Amino acid sequence: MNSTTVKKGVRDATVSRFDPGTVRSDFPALSVTVKGKPLVYLDNAATTHKPASVIEAITQFYSAENSNVHRGVHHLSELATEKFEESRRKVQRFLNATESSEIIFVRGTTEGINLAAQSYGGTVLRNGDNVVISAMEHHSNIVPWQIVCDRVGASLRVIPINRKGELLQEEFERLLDERTKIVALTHISNALGTVNPVQEMIRTAHDRKIPVLIDGAQAVAHGHVDVQELDCDFYAFSSHKMFGPTGIGVLYGKKELLESMPPYQGGGDMIKSVSFSKTMYADLPHKFEAGTPHIAGAIGLGAAIDYIGELAMEEVALHERRLVQDLTDALTDLPGVQIIGTATNKAGVVSFTIDGIHPHDIGTILNEDGIAVRTGQHCAQPVMDFFGIPATARASVALYNTTKDIQDLVAGVRHVQKVFH
């Protein structure tokens, strides 16, 4: 990024190595217009836009490298295999995993958690055991555990939150016991923006020899993740929320855990040998990747990691924190507006409500101004129940958002209030 251009997005452009004004031009979708107005995209927690380099990597694959992987000796197949496995190594470096065989390609966070819940949870959980999750989990980190708990007769224990939207750490410790077989926690809450102290919580669980899965869906686009430093046992994320294509994501797992687990799906590429009486499964990571994988998706995710790798992620995180703070300050100043989720450590997300105006109506009116926010329960119904609200409007930022986007949103909120008098 050009460090000398002075742009609105960075207050102190002279010392910054990251310029959101400049990166915007890398994302073709940011230049569409909505209702005749330039798009103000603040729905990044749902999905992010893709830089041209990611789109180009996909086009290049389908146009000149397309082939199936792993089983061919011909040129295109070797090329596709090499690119696919190179993406796995990129993910390994991105997460700082010990080995590339710890990187399992899945459809997304949801499938990653389902894989862990079925294959790991389904194996270790017995009648009377429990799984500890938190009150701010996305449905994707609730329902898979409910399903496996129901099957084996285990129960779900829920770490409560306070009114700021922070996990109660003493309660967490109290919930852990010798029947706790796994803890599953979100790194950053998609509904509240809370950044959980996962490293400390992992240590607490590990002191009791309990493994921990981290739902990283909202974390990977906003800062550096190091699975060895965290020492988490599983880490799941989605490509589409970090500037990569849809239909691909990752479940990282510690090698010894993955090796101990039975396969999740059966099919091609995940076996060593098959006969009708006996099947031997392949080594990691292939044991967990049955069938033709989303080859173009993995390659696109690799390109997204390359893209992020060129940016100074600490600067990005700082920039986003400023946007979140500015938006929080401006909305707090507006009468009748409540911020939902006021944790001390927040990233990416500002959820809010407006007195007497349903979030659905907020979303519709903002859309008329070209502003995209998400409205609803954000797949976190228990959070809504806790705060006693049906839904929120949620603005969520990514590295390409600018102070102007925030100003436009604040003006939009005023407009919403005006429409409803």
Add this chain to the structure above:
Amino acid sequence: MNSTTVKKGVRDATVSRFDPGTVRSDFPALSVTVKGKPLVYLDNAATTHKPASVIEAITQFYSAENSNVHRGVHHLSELATEKFEESRRKVQRFLNATESSEIIFVRGTTEGINLAAQSYGGTVLRNGDNVVISAMEHHSNIVPWQIVCDRVGASLRVIPINRKGELLQEEFERLLDERTKIVALTHISNALGTVNPVQEMIRTAHDRKIPVLIDGAQAVAHGHVDVQELDCDFYAFSSHKMFGPTGIGVLYGKKELLESMPPYQGGGDMIKSVSFSKTMYADLPHKFEAGTPHIAGAIGLGAAIDYIGELAMEEVALHERRLVQDLTDALTDLPGVQIIGTATNKAGVVSFTIDGIHPHDIGTILNEDGIAVRTGQHCAQPVMDFFGIPATARASVALYNTTKDIQDLVAGVRHVQKVFH
């Protein structure tokens, strides 16, 4: 397609509405060169190339329509949802399904069969029951059933084949009994090219009230599929084998069956309401589509269906049958070459071996001539065991292959024999 241009690919160009010479230019990857020679791509059973219109649909999505689906009121989200659901309706029409809610988007054939095996098989199968499959199934239609059978104590029964690679129908009828809970059959064998008489076999099973899953991975690119006419209960296929993107595929299921089945994965979008004590699942098809789907993939698959829809598929099938026949005739004439799979009704695939030369070496040498074939067991190890061979070389055609491709392959096989004297 232009019906007046005379091209090599069609013998009787004056009456044809389909011209493989012309369609070639729709597929960018067909013009790459390998080892300095123009690519001769005969590995279509592994994956097909993509027409420019499919690549363009994906680029267009990521560049100007990118958004998450189902939960947004803003413009891009509505657009993405509409395009995603429009693709579902395209699949519905493509398969002639009764309702679009019978179309479940999955990663591919493998995941589709795993879904059916776990959710349907896992629910109906009891200790002592059995599942009937055939001796020519792909691992993807063996291992998922083995896994569920192992779990519940059911057994796998295998319809044997004859030396031509045809299913023994009398044996099939003999295998069915009151403990048979499902029959799972491939429509077309990827290893042998055999087209199974699935419609008759479905009728036989239905006479005994046994539902049937059809693995359509090798069928959808080669001719018209009508699930109502077949009356199959499930039908699975992969987009990447029918000119669409990777990472997406379909499980069709009859509505009453799908409604009776528990969800497969848990997460966002597949629920009506969630609390920590109780979760209500969404209606079809969403019950089976947890998490953010592969939106760009579904849209790309829709574009592939549009592409196929513009061609006369009966002509395509005829054209491919001619290529398969020509190749079979030419290889049969070569001393030392054996065709594996000589069923009366074949489509798409010609598997062969050469005396004294391992298929792996055949593949390497053909690749030097720019010819891409697959060599190995084709994820059908039981078929290899039956014929007592370690592997085969497999040439598989798609609509864009021409007589010249077949001639090049035959010349390539001679070359292989020359290298080994």
Add this chain to the structure above:
Amino acid sequence: MSDLRSLYQEIILDHNKNPRNFGVLDDANRVIEGYNPLCGDRYTIYLKLEDDVIQEIKFSGVGCAISKASASVMTTVLKGKTVPEAEAWFEKFHALVTHPSGEDADGASLGKLAAFAGVSEFPARVKCATLAWHSLKGALRSSATSVSTE
């Protein structure tokens, strides 16, 4: 802005703020819950049906301005109507909010419902506008206790 005003007409904002027939109907003989899982809108419709006539109708619940105003206006329109009349109103209303404005809708005959004509320009909001109506239809037809538009 004109688009927005056509959606959020005064009458809709008014019914949203001051919903009519809002609350529980104690002697209802048909009760049905309508739910839109996409946005969390959730209403209960209470009917007192006698001799095929809607003697009483009330609703309770939460949701957006469109869904709430639609439920409110619906109750005012349907009170005292016969079941066939109510079903005819359902069809009229459905046509109004799903068809490009004006085409099928006969403004004059629609009365207060005409305020919802703007919804057809907002496809994502059609489900909001019809939630209460779909629930009503369920209540008239059957003994189902829950309806969802998704």
Add this chain to the structure above:
Amino acid sequence: MSDLRSLYQEIILDHNKNPRNFGVLDDANRVIEGYNPLCGDRYTIYLKLEDDVIQEIKFSGVGCAISKASASVMTTVLKGKTVPEAEAWFEKFHALVTHPSGEDADGASLGKLAAFAGVSEFPARVKCATLAWHSLKGALRSSATSVSTE
């Protein structure tokens, strides 16, 4: 064609057609199976190891020309060698087939193994060339009974 000839050298074609030391070794004290699930190649290596010296070595199984010739040549090279010598040969061979031709490989010292120099131009075939060698290494090191290259 010249690339191909560098892969399928006469010596390789010869060992493929007439593998040396092919068959079961009845008095073997180490037996290991090597398997490449990608192409189905499967070999068993039989060793008679005495006082750290490979007294006898044979192999059986099926696979492509490269893997079979490699196994065959390996047996001829290693008969009578000590375990450390065999491991040194493994390293030399591995370097030869994985490094761009000539760079690390010292043709003169390699003898018959030099015939496999062309493999490095065919990355997909490296696993074929090294399957028997990886199995051998497994057999020398441990009592494992199966090795797979994938």
